Amino acid sequence: xxxxxxxxxxxxxxxxxxxxxxxxxxxxxxxxxxxxxxxxxxxxxxxxxxxxxxxxxxxxxxxxxxxxxxxxxxxxxxxxxxxxxxxxxxxxxxxxxxxxxxxxxxxxxxxxxxxxxxxxxxxxxxxxxxxxxxxxxxxxxxxxxxxxxxxxxxxxxxxxxxxxxxxxxxxxxxxxxxxxxxxxxxxxxxxxxxxxxxxxxxxxxxxxxxxxxxxxxxxxxxxxxxxxxxxxxxxxxxxxxxxxxxxxxxxxxxxxxxxxxxxxxxxxxxxxxxxxxxxxxxxxxxxxxxxxxxxxxxxxxxxxxxxxxxxxxxxxxxxxxxxxxxxxxxxxxxxxxxxxxxxxxxxxxxxxxxxxxxxxxxxxxxxxxxxxxxxxxxxxxxxxxxxxxxxxxxxxxxxxxxxxxxxxxxxxxxxxxxxxxxxxxxxxxxxxxxxxxxxxxxxxxxxxxxxxxxxxxxxxxxxxxxxxxxxxxxxxxxxxxxxxxxxxxxxxxxxxxxxxxxxxxxxxxxxxxxxxxxxxxxxxxxxxxxxxxxxxxxxxxxxxxxxxxxxxxxxxxxxxxxxxxxxxxxxxxxxxxxxxxxx
Numbered sequence: 001x002x003x004x005x006x007x008x009x010x011x012x013x014x015x016x017x018x019x020x021x022x023x024x025x026x027x028x029x030x031x032x033x034x035x036x037x038x039x040x041x042x043x044x045x046x047x048x049x050x051x052x053x054x055x056x057x058x059x060x061x062x063x064x065x066x067x068x069x070x071x072x073x074x075x076x077x078x079x080x081x082x083x084x085x086x087x088x089x090x091x092x093x094x095x096x097x098x099x100x101x102x103x104x105x106x107x108x109x110x111x112x113x114x115x116x117x118x119x120x121x122x123x124x125x126x127x128x129x130x131x132x133x134x135x136x137x138x139x140x141x142x143x144x145x146x147x148x149x150x151x152x153x154x155x156x157x158x159x160x161x162x163x164x165x166x167x168x169x170x171x172x173x174x175x176x177x178x179x180x181x182x183x184x185x186x187x188x189x190x191x192x193x194x195x196x197x198x199x200x201x202x203x204x205x206x207x208x209x210x211x212x213x214x215x216x217x218x219x220x221x222x223x224x225x226x227x228x229x230x231x232x233x234x235x236x237x238x239x240x241x242x243x244x245x246x247x248x249x250x251x252x253x254x255x256x257x258x259x260x261x262x263x264x265x266x267x268x269x270x271x272x273x274x275x276x277x278x279x280x281x282x283x284x285x286x287x288x289x290x291x292x293x294x295x296x297x298x299x300x301x302x303x304x305x306x307x308x309x310x311x312x313x314x315x316x317x318x319x320x321x322x323x324x325x326x327x328x329x330x331x332x333x334x335x336x337x338x339x340x341x342x343x344x345x346x347x348x349x350x351x352x353x354x355x356x357x358x359x360x361x362x363x364x365x366x367x368x369x370x371x372x373x374x375x376x377x378x379x380x381x382x383x384x385x386x387x388x389x390x391x392x393x394x395x396x397x398x399x400x401x402x403x404x405x406x407x408x409x410x411x412x413x414x415x416x417x418x419x420x421x422x423x424x425x426x427x428x429x430x431x432x433x434x435x436x437x438x439x440x441x442x443x444x445x446x447x448x449x450x451x452x453x454x455x456x457x458x459x460x461x462x463x464x465x466x467x468x469x470x471x472x473x474x475x476x477x478x479x480x481x482x483x484x485x486x487x488x489x490x491x492x493x494x495x496x497x498x499x500x501x502x503x504x505x506x507x508x509x510x511x512x513x514x515x516x517x518x519x520x521x522x523x524x525x526x527x528x529x530x531x532x533x534x535x536x537x538x539x540x541x542x543x544x545x546x547x548x549x550x551x552x553x554x555x556x557x558x559x560x561x562x563x564x565x566x567x568x569x570x571x572x573x574x575x576x577x578x579x580x581x582x583x
Contacts, residue, residue, distance in 0.1 A: 001280040002340050005331040008287045010056060013324040015296055016317065017053055020046065021070040024077060029316050030295040030302075035081075037314035041322075043078035044087030044094070049321040050074060051094035052328055055101055071098075071107040079115055085125050085136065089143050090322070092120045092150045093209070099154065117156050122147040122165070131168045137185050138176065139199045141169040146206040153210060169203065173221070181224040182363050189467075190370045190388035190436075192363040193243030193399070194253050197225045201257035204264060205329075219266050226261040229254050230271060231359050231374045232381050233352060234406070237281030238554075241383045241404040242411060244308045244393060247300055247553030248290045248323055251282045255330040263333050274351050276334055277344035283327055289554070290323075298323055304556030306549070308413040352376075358450040358481065360443040363387065369441035373452055375481050380405050380528070380582065382486075384479065386454060388436040394460060394467040400435060403479075403486050407510050407528040408582055410552035416462070417549065418505050422490070422576050424459070424473065427499035432459035434475050434490065436467040452479040472498055473570075484530075489577040497571040507532045507561040507578070508550050514542040520563060527558065528582050536576035537563040 020027050025035045034042070050071045057064045083091060095116070098104040108116070122144040125134050133140050148162035176184035183199045185191040200221040207214045214222070232240070232254075239251030258275040261267050267275060292299040298320050299305060301313040311319060334340070345351070355376055363370040373384040382405035389399030398411030402420040411419065424432040434456055441454040455476045458469035472495055480487045511527030520540040521533035534540050546560035568574075 001276070001283045001331050002335055004280070004283040004287055005327055009283070009324055009327055012287070012291060012296060013049060013320065014053060016320055017049055017070075020074070020317070021066070024074070027317070029320075030292075030297050030299075030313075032313055032316045034317040039315040039318045040082050040084045041087035041090065042315075042318045043081050043083040044090030044092075045318040045321040045325075046074060046078060047071075047094040048090040048325055051097050051107075052325065054103065054107065055097060068103070068106055072109055072112075075108050075112050075116070079112060079119075083119065085140060085143050088120045088122070088124065089146050089150075090325075091116070092147055092154065095120075096150050096153055117154075120147070120151070122151075122161070126165070128161075131164060137195070138172055138183065138187070139185065139195050139202070141165065141172055142199060142203050142206060145169050145203075146210070149206070149210040149212070170217070173200070173203075177221070178364055180362050180364060181221045182228075184364065184370075186388075186390045189390040190364060190368060191390040191393065191399075192370050192372070192385070192387045194240040194246055194250055195243075196363070197228055197240070198253040198257060200225050201253070201260045204260035205256060208260070208263060214264055219264055222257070222261055222264060223266040225257050226267060226271075226275075228361070228372075228374075229257055230274070231355060231376070232383075233274065233278045233355070234381055235281070235349060235352070235379070236406075237278065237283075237285035238406050239282070241381070241406070242385050243398050244396075244413065245311060246398070247305070247307055248286065248298060248319075249311075250553070251285065252323060252326040252330075255279055255282055255326055259330040259333040262337055270351070272337075273345045274348060276339050276342070277348040279330065279334065280344045283331070286323070286327060300553070304551050305553060306413050306415075306551035307553055357448075358445065360450075360452075362441070365441075367439075368436075369438045369454070371438075371441045371443075373443060373450070373479075373481075375403070375450065377481075377483060380408060382408070382481075384452065386438045386441055386452075388467055390436075391466040394436055395433075395462055401438070401477075402488075403481075403580075405528075409507075409509050409580075410554075410557070412508070412549050412551055412557070413553065415549035417508070419508055420488070420505065420578065422492075422503050422505045423462075424503050425501045427501055430470065431462040432470055432473055433462060434477070434492075435460035437469055448482060450481040452481075453477065471495060484583065485579065485581050487577065487579045489535075490575065492570070492574040492576065494570040497569050500565075500568050500570055502567065503537070503565040503576070505534065505537065505563045505576070505578070507534075507559075507563075507580070508546065508557045509559055510552075510555075510557060511559045512544065514544070514559060514561070516542070522561060524559065529559075529580060530583050531581045532561055532578065534561075534563040534576075534578045536565070536574065538565050539563070 126144045145165040182196045300307045359374045371386045375382040395416045397419040437456045458471040459473045461468040461470040478489045511524035511529040513525035514522040523531040540563035543560045550557040
């Protein structure tokens with residue numbers, strides 16, 4: 001891993017920062033003007049990148065003086081620019097690193113540092129009286145704590161705020177993770193995604209960074225996240241499979257959790273070696289796949305790739321710098337643990353075969369259940385999340401209760417087409433989908449088969465920002481996973497006769513060359529998916545190369561199979577389902 005970071009990633013980042021120092025506000029990257037683009041974290045990420053470059057450059061290197069002067073100039077240049085939350089953390093962390101290295105006074109002019117002391121404050125996004133976040137997700141408590149702790153270490157405030165924010169952060173984690181140990185990203189609505197697993201890794205790293213010893217409770221939560229990530233290890237370095245902000249960040253999340261777990265000794269020696277082997281693959285994939293040699297930039301947006309609007313291309317420079325930082329600081333931890341220059345374990349592939357073929361965990365239980373099934377079948381790692389995307393995400397396909405797997409099924413960021421779940425359009429104009437409201441979730445194994453069942457006593461009514469329960473339609477659902485095969489069966493019932501204009505559903509993925517096998521079935525000559533057959537629909541049609549929005553974080557979807565029913569009055573049980581066979 002160290003060879004990848006030192007010989008490939010750091011030179012790539014240095015070239016970008018050299019361009020920034022030359023062109024300043026005129027800088028364009030892959031056609032994007034990096035300033036004035038609305039990236040509200042950019043000044044902090046620039047400071048972080050330049051500090052990293054300074055600290056990696058020997059002081060007798062001719063470039064060092066130029067980088068030192070460049071930091072001063074860029075600090076002045078961006079002083080009045082918008083810099084919020086994460087950007088504040090990145091900036092104050094960079095200043096703390098420079099202070100530790102004895103370079104702060106040379107890197108920042110006194111009047112600029114005084115202004116930064118006023119601006120780089122957690123109070124800009126947290127109510128200082130109630131300690132409530134100002135319209136931000138719960139993971140920002142960790143950001144606020146980190147800023148307060150670093151401000152204390154800089155001598156800018158006392159320890160009282162960081163101590164209070166630390167307790168608030170842990171209280172919130174306890175309240176919304178419950179007995180299962182994974183953080184709900186919402187105030188109890190049930191959004192458990194990449195952030196739910198990553199957050200404790202971020203907390204652990206901020207404690208390590210600021211010299212605090214994580215509690216046994218924090219280490220226990222970290223162990224649970226590490227265990228869930230171990231189940232997702234693979235040969236290619238691909239990461240988290242569902243939810244928002246995945247792709248390159250779905251891979252770097254593994255780096256952050258695994259290095260925290262290794263550093264805090266919550267992995268076994270064998271797990272630590274395997275975590276290093278997987279981290280090395282993630283770093284290599286970042287440079288081989290995510291960084292485009294034509295532009296010198298990370299590519300999350302082009303060549304058919306799709307990410308959520310939050311990480312739009314207007315943030316191109318910042319995304320390069322934050323991803324580079326994650327790889328850089330986690331590599332430094334592996335080096336500290338004795339892995340510098342070490343080849344990944346030659347037993348890694350064999351170890352993957354020892355991982356459980358199916359694993360199931362609850363995120364939460366109660367009025368509604370939230371859970372995650374993990375299936376390992378050959379080279380496939382498949383996740384079935386039963387969660388609520390909640391406000392802003394409940395309608396988007398990366399949060400649907402469907403099986404996600406590399407080269408098989410992927411969500412499309414900010415897209416709401418009915419991927420593997422039926423969409424009911426009613427005569428009154430309502431649109432209902434079986435999302436969000438899971439009850440009685442259960443899993444059992446029968447030999448080599450894994451069966452998951454649940455029911456919903458309401459559908460999710462589409463059209464609003466948040467999930468809305470509509471009890472006019474209910475469903476019982478059964479998933480059956482066996483070698484090379486996934487089957488879903490639904491039975492819908494209306495509380496009273498319900499006039500339906502249409503029911504539609506789609507399969508979209510990476511298969512090619514469809515051949516019809518019947519009114520609702522197709523085989524595919526190429527790709528991981530071998531066949532798809534729908535049940536209960538009048539007909540299905542296949543379309544190759546469907547174009548936007550049919551795109552995953554790592555590339556375009558190659559096939560779209562659209563299924564539909566005609567109009568009906570639902571006054572008796574309606575059975576719908578599908579079978580996906582894969583290679």
